[in-house]
Amino acid sequence: MVKVYIPRETTANSLGAELLVNAIANEAQYRNQDIEIVRNGSRGACWLEPLIEVETASGRIGYGPVTTEDIVDLFDADFINGGEHAKLLGDVEALPWFKNQERLTFARCGIIAATSVAEYESLGGFVGLKNALATDSDGIIQEMTDSGLRGRGGAAFPTGIKWRTVADCDADQKYIVCNADEGDSGTFSDRLIMEGDPLSLLEGMTIAGLAVGADKGFIYLRSEYPLTQAILNDAIANALDANFLGDNIQDSGKSFTIEVFMGAGAYICGEETSLLESLEGKRGQIRFKPPLPAIEGLFGKPTVVNNVISLASVPVILEKGSKHYAGYGQGRSLGTMPFQIGGNIKQGGLVEKAFGLTLRQLIEDFGSGTATGNPLRAVQVGGPLGAYFPESLLDTALDYEEFAKAGGMLGHGGVVIFDDSVNMAKQARFSMEFCAVESCGKCTPCRIGSVRGVEVIDRIVSAENSEAREAEHIVLKDLCDTMESASLCAMGGLTPIPVMSAVKHFAADFEQ
């Protein structure tokens, strides 16, 4: 029986993958050909989706992007034995896009049947958990600290230190909360791994629970991800059946359970304190810090809040060792990062690489330049609160510190490309407007400042002469200084970054 892999993943689905399942099954039946359809996740090459693969005598062969109109042709071409066809890609892993990546966290994603415990174990799954069960809390936390892993949700806080803080708290109940709100523009790595290798997240959360002494975990999932919810729940059921979750995990005497909670559909619910409010059933509004969530988090109990990618990177660290993980990257940016290339780009998708490659290498070598073929004008890295970089900054290394030096931030690794048709004054206005719409309203600099910010930018672009424009620029600068220094959280505090980077690098657009 030939295995045919068809992704069950949101991007592939939006491009028709689900339609291929019946079309391929029916055609195979009509031709009396014995096939087994396997639902993997996506490997992350969105530009090739729907990417279907067949297991042939000479390895796994890909075809893409495939539509229902291709099916009869593909069967005529004997695709189930890797036959020649216009959509033939050959060995997918030999394509430069994949060959040049360094996949640690995403090593299994798109390869295995997403929720199968057996397939997960066949590629190193649950080895990390078994190693964690064989050591103690201090041992696990030391490995995490030595790995150099920093939070992939945006703030890049060292994960080992966060876990140490929670482990050191004396409490009758502690929690692991996975931040799967994934609100940043141009980001989809959390979703890809949850849909393609959900067991890695469950394993990472369980190891976090063992490390800090928590027996209950929640995944706070972005409300726009219904397919992810179904896949996560399937994976949880399978992990429970195989006793990698639940009571007395693998006869260790340790227990851990995980529940998926659907988010409230607001960008601000991705901020950890607002997320905790929402998870407690309240309106998603920022909490004052201190106390830190690590000390008084969910329902007032010590809580680890970590991003999906941070947690899904834990198994490979415990499986291969902190040294192996820290062998990737440079400086204080150790390990790998799943960068997500989107916007006006020819080959959009997910690229996992060690920190240190340049933005230009990412965009040109992997992305192949703009989709329109027009010159690139601006790149926004790190979501809606990230800086807009001009072409002249493309040689900046993708490294937390190097990016900060250049006035930007890596955030969650989203990279959005704009060609020369973009108007950067409009983008700056959009940043302020986004803040006004998404503000939780708790503090004045953000709630009112963002509304005033939109008005000031409107006055700048409509100014009748350069003196009037200059005067408004001074107001904008003052307003941004106030938002940056007086906002209660990074929503208002970082909005000035995209705004002022647009003013700095694209001044001419504010004069039209």
Ligand SMILES: Cc1cc2nc3c(=O)[nH]c(=O)nc-3n(C[C@H](O)[C@H](O)[C@H](O)COP(=O)(O)O)c2cc1C
């Ligand atoms: C406005 C705002 C939105 C955020 N949205 C997210 C999000 O969608 N996902 C996420 O993981 N972190 C988000 N964060 C960061 C979280 O507050 C927090 O730093 C993170 O969940 C900690 O996990 P980590 O250390 O593993 O990165 C956001 C922060 C801010 C200020």
Ligand code: SF4
């Ligand atoms: S900065 Fe904005 S989002 Fe953050 S607390 Fe203040 S009003 Fe709320």
